[in-house]
Amino acid sequence: KLENATLKAELGRATWKFMHTMVARFPEKPSPEERKTLETFIYLFSRLYPCGDCARHFRGLLAKYPPQTSSRNAAAGWLCFVHNQVNERLKKPIFDCNNIGDFYDCGCGDEKKEGEA
Ligand code: FAD
Numbered sequence: 042k043l044e045n046a047t048l049k050a051e052l053g054r055a056t057w058k059f060m061h062t063m064v065a066r067f068p069e070k071p072s073p074e075e076r077k078t079l080e081t082f083i084y085l086f087s088r089l090y091p092c093g094d095c096a097r098h099f100r101g102l103l104a105k106y107p108p109q110t111s112s113r114n115a116a117a118g119w120l121c122f123v124h125n126q127v128n129e130r131l132k133k134p135i136f137d138c139n140n141i142g143d144f145y146d147c148g149c150g151d152e153k154k155e156g157e158a
Contacts, residue, residue, distance in 0.1 A: 049092055056090070057124060058145070064116040065145040076110040083108045102126055117141055 068075055087103055090096040102123050109119035121138035128135055 049095075052092065053095070060086075060120055061117070061124075061141070061145040062147050064113065064120050065141075066147060066149075067110075067113045067116045069113045071110060071112065079110045079116060080108050098127070098130070099123075 064079075067079060071079070084103065087096055087100045090099065106119070106123055106126070109115040118138055118141075121136060121141050125135050125138070127133075
């Protein structure tokens, strides 16, 4: 089948949105199991992402820049960085990772406030 750049870009946007929103909700202080879960997810994702070329490039990035899972900040900063690596290759604008703070809000409205159990 022919490549369809519109669909490929749409899938990419949806996927990045999901991934950034997911790490924005990753625990500030993850347990070893939570860390392993995120790491495993990312590697499995890189095997299953439907755009084969994208997935192959992404696996190259993972080999060079292994997922950071020690905290929410570390995970969000890492994902922002690798997304920027993809942006650079595709000649897209670089996102300022210092501004990632509240950019990705899942709208779930159920996250406990800082300091709550
Ligand atoms: P996107 O890159 O989809 O970003 C969406 C929005 O996220 C932006 O508008 C911006 O608000 C925000 N954003 C941008 N950069 C960051 C950042 N660093 N951190 C946080 N938020 C940010 N396409 C290809 O053609 N070839 C590929 O090899 C390829 N590889 C990909 C690999 C992966 C793992 C994924 C998920 C997608 C890949 N894509 C690839 C798709 C590509 O990255 C874009 O998603 C697609 O081209 C649409 O681009 P866009 O300009 O809408 O912005």
